[in-house]
Amino acid sequence: MQPIGIIHSPFRKKEYTQIQxxxxxxxxxxxxxxxxxxxxxxxxxxxxxxLLYYFHCSKGYSLRVKPFLDHKLHGLFSTRYPCRPxxxxxxxxxxxxxxxxxxxxxxxxxxxxxxxxxxxxYIPEFDRVDGVRxxxxxxxxxxxxxx
Amino acid sequence: MQPIGIIHSPFRKKEYTQIQxxxxxxxxxxxxxxxxxxxxxxxxxxxxxxLLYYFHCSKGYSLRVKPFLDHKLHGLFSTRYPCRPxxxxxxxxxxxxxxxxxxxxxxxxxxxxxxxxxxxxYIPEFDRVDGVRxxxxxxxxxxxxxx
Numbered sequence: 001m002q003p004i005g006i007i008h009s010p011f012r013k014k015e016y017t018q019i020q021x022x023x024x025x026x027x028x029x030x031x032x033x034x035x036x037x038x039x040x041x042x043x044x045x046x047x048x049x050x051l052l053y054y055f056h057c058s059k060g061y062s063l064r065v066k067p068f069l070d071h072k073l074h075g076l077f078s079t080r081y082p083c084r085p086x087x088x089x090x091x092x093x094x095x096x097x098x099x100x101x102x103x104x105x106x107x108x109x110x111x112x113x114x115x116x117x118x119x120x121x122y123i124p125e126f127d128r129v130d131g132v133r134x135x136x137x138x139x140x141x142x143x144x145x146x147x
Numbered sequence: 148m149q150p151i152g153i154i155h156s157p158f159r160k161k162e163y164t165q166i167q168x169x170x171x172x173x174x175x176x177x178x179x180x181x182x183x184x185x186x187x188x189x190x191x192x193x194x195x196x197x198l199l200y201y202f203h204c205s206k207g208y209s210l211r212v213k214p215f216l217d218h219k220l221h222g223l224f225s226t227r228y229p230c231r232p233x234x235x236x237x238x239x240x241x242x243x244x245x246x247x248x249x250x251x252x253x254x255x256x257x258x259x260x261x262x263x264x265x266x267x268x269y270i271p272e273f274d275r276v277d278g279v280r281x282x283x284x285x286x287x288x289x290x291x292x293x294x
Contacts, residue, residue, distance in 0.1 A: 045282020135192020
């Protein structure tokens with residue numbers, strides 16, 4: 001695994017980044033390293049992209065964690081907690097524009113300086129699921145409590 | 148990065164796996180290695196999960212590719228093509244049941260024997276986006292041409 005770019009965001013500290021209760025409206029930039037810029041062709045046709053990145057500030061992991069949006073312990077794989085055996089983060093963000101190797105994005109919940117591993121197009125046919133049951137998250141975060 | 152399990156599916160050959168034109172109904176199993184089983188607690192409350200896995204049969208990459216669902220060249224990052232600088236695959240699948248360290252799943256488009264890197268809960272508030280524009284994919288795969 002090698003970084004293919006760096007994610008820039010307004011979030012400089014873990015404490016302020018990870019407690020986003022719902023989709024952030026914050027803007028950020030994805031800087032794709034110049035040697036990969038040819039791979040961005042046609043990406044501007046997509047309104048949303050999936051970013052995979054390395055949770056570079058996470059150290060070690062526990063299999064039972066208290067996620068940021070609950071006060072109870074849950075199995076690590078039923079949470080999005082950043083400390084994981086393979087600390088890969090996943091965020092769906094809006095792609096605002098592309099200029100050369102810089103992607104302007106919106107809806108960022110990622111720490112500034114995070115190494116980028118991959119960019120994939122968000123394709124509703126693959127990635128958008130209706131009628132989902134969302135376990136403890138749904139119980140803990142009732143609609144009226146969300147932003 | 149280390150595998151935390153193995154994905155079992157009916158797809159034994161790349162040629163038959165990668166041309167799934169839309170969400171497969173095929174069933175499969177995710178075998179999570181016993182040392183990680185405690186991390187599965189509460190996952191059964193979620194109807195869908197995100198699997199991150201290693202495209203172990205992919206060798207090298209090109210920044211311009213013809214994806215399986217089009218006959219034109221596109222930038223690699225505007226496709227889900229498996230040969231990537233960091234060959235991480237991402238699939239949203241239905242979680243049917245969990246028995247010990249085995250997750251029964253449906254909607255599999257993954258090669259049999261694929262190393263599992265991570266399991267995350269699918270949380271509509273983070274992962275489900277409406278009103279998406281899907282570039283070349285949308286143009287190429289008009290609704291009437293889909294399954």
